[in-house]
Amino acid sequence: MADAAAGARRKAALPHPVARDGVFTPPYPDRPRSRLPLPELVRRLRRNMLEVWHERQFTEPLIATALLGRRILICNSPETVQDAFIRQAEAFERKSPQQRHALEPLVGDGLIISDGLVWKDRRRVVAPVTHASRIADLAPVMTEAVAERAAAWAARDPAQPFDMLAEMGALAAEVICRSVFGRALGEARAGQVVSAFAAYQRKVSAGGLLALIGAPPWLHRLQGWRLRPEVRRIHDVLEAMIEAALSAPESEPSLIRAMAEAELAGSGQPMSRTAFRNEAATLFLAGHETTASTMAWCWYLLSQDRRSADRLRAEARAVLGGRPAGFEDLPKLPFARAVVEETLRLYPPIPVLAREAQREVVLGGRTLPQGGLVMVVPWLLHRHKALWERPDAFLPDRFLPGAPPRPRHAYVPFSLGPRVCTGAHFAMAEAAIVLATLGQRFAPRLAPGAKVFPVARLTLRPGETLPMLPERAG
Structure with missing residues (x-):
């Protein structure tokens, strides 16, 4: 897959130039002028799903197509999106075979891929623990982790490049592990979980096309067998952490403990330890990989648009005065939030939301x-x-208060409808706290010779690595 990503980089025009008015247009795959022949379509799907969309599809409200006999409708307007994911949501409750086969070995019947009564019971337990009303309680972990990261950056040689994708992955892992399992336990075991999850994603990405085109069950079983070592590693670590977190003193708060308390307070079927493990894997997957990719993209975009980087720095310094950002600062950091939102628009961490129709439906x-x-x-x-x-340009101002309104369902980085991501507020708070805290002191710059190009796996990433220099801000 690394070779495929490198090949994708070589094929595209990189990077797209800065426009004459100073607006940066970041990289994206070249777009075919018309529909691709099937062999080329499959070849590009295997390499990078983002390469298959042709120019006309960026203007159509509904795209009807088929792939090896499987009928597909792509909702591409606020009206069709609302119709499928809200008005007729009950017909599209089940995630696509691709998502289920990719994630089931790891998360089992976890919230992210379950449906029916299992999904309803799990959401009853999980949704309240990451609700917007709890972010004030969870934010101190974010502030603590990013303050440690700022100290680590200050100790680095600014002339030596480092992998920003790995940096943001480690930071996001610290935050989610400490949030899920408690401060002390999460800090001690985060690295083990990160390495196992990274290995899992590298293997699972290659099998995504098989499920999309309706591969036979034995091929899915083969992929599950290939994933067993990584799955076992992750499950062993998670199970040990869950036992330790639930046995920890009550003064050590954690999302696992909050889930256990919510489960006891509810009237549904009690959750087994396996269910707790599956939801812990889901929380880590949702709270680590997507957030890390988004924050890495933010730093890349800011490195190419110094005007926006200067605005972010000025805002952060005026509000924070050198200290790390906390929950109470978020309303006073609108530009930091706008940078995150515009990054999510250009590089949505989950670039495809797919559901399987449970009955015949009519859309558009x-x-x-x-x-x-x-x-x-x-x-x-x-x-x-x-x-x-200017849809391909990086323009954070479009998300600032007072900007022209956009159609309600034209922006869906966290999905929408009944299955909207329960951790959206958590992710937005974390990314804004990280950008403001680090952005007031540092101006990361892309390492000389580094090439950046979006590649879609389980998430949309800037390639395998993102080499940057942790320069100090003036």
Whole structure:
């Protein structure tokens, strides 16, 4: 897959130049002018899913297609998105076969891929522990972790490049591990979980196409067998941490403890230790990989748009005065939040949201049979030429208070409807705290010769690594 990413980089024009008015247009794959022949489509899907979308699809409201006999409808307007994921959500409760087969070995019946009564019971327990009302209690862990990261950066040689993707992965892992399992326990074991998750993602990405095109069950079983070593490593660490977290003194808060208390307070079927492990894996997957990718993209975009980086720094210094950001500072950091939101628009961490139809449905005048797929592709929707001005440009101002309103369902980085991500507020708070805290002291710069290009795996990443220099801000 690393070779595929390198090949994708060589094929594209990188980077797209800064416009004459100073607005930065970051890299994206070249777009075919028309629909690709099937062999080329499959080849590009295997290499990088972002390469298959042709120019006209960035203007269409609904895209009807098929891949090896599987009917697919892609909702690409606020109206069709709302129709599928809200008005007819009960018909599209089940995630796509691709997502289920990719994640089931790791998360089992976890919230991210479950449906029916299992999903309802799990959401009853999990949703309250990451609700917006709890962010004030969870934010101190974010502040603590980013303050430690700032000290580590200050001790680095600013002339020596480091991998920003790995840096943000380690930071996000610290935050989610300390939040899920408690401060002391999470800090001690975060590295073990990160390395196992990284190995899992490298292996699982290659099998995504198989599920999308309806591969036979034995191929999915083969992939599950290949993933067993990484799954066992992750499960062993998570199970030990859960036992320790639930046995820790009550003065050590954690999301696992909060889930246990919510489960006891509810009237549903009691959760087993396996269920707790599956939800812990889900929380880590959702709270680590996607957030790390987003923050890495933020630093890249700011490194290429010094005007925005200067605005972020000025805002952070005025509000924070050198100290790390906390929950109470978030309302006073609108530009930091706008940078995060614009980054999520350009590089949505989950570039495809796919569901399997549980019955025959009609969307936008098109009929989708039972078993067909409906998709919302944030990569397309967020760059739709009828919905966004200069859709490929990096313009954080479009998310500032007072900016022109956008159609309600044109921006879906955390999905929408009943299955909207329960950790959206957590992720937004974390990213803004990180950018403001580090951005007031540092101006990371892309390492000389480094090439950046979006590659879609389980998440949308800037390649395998993101070499940057941790320069001090003036």
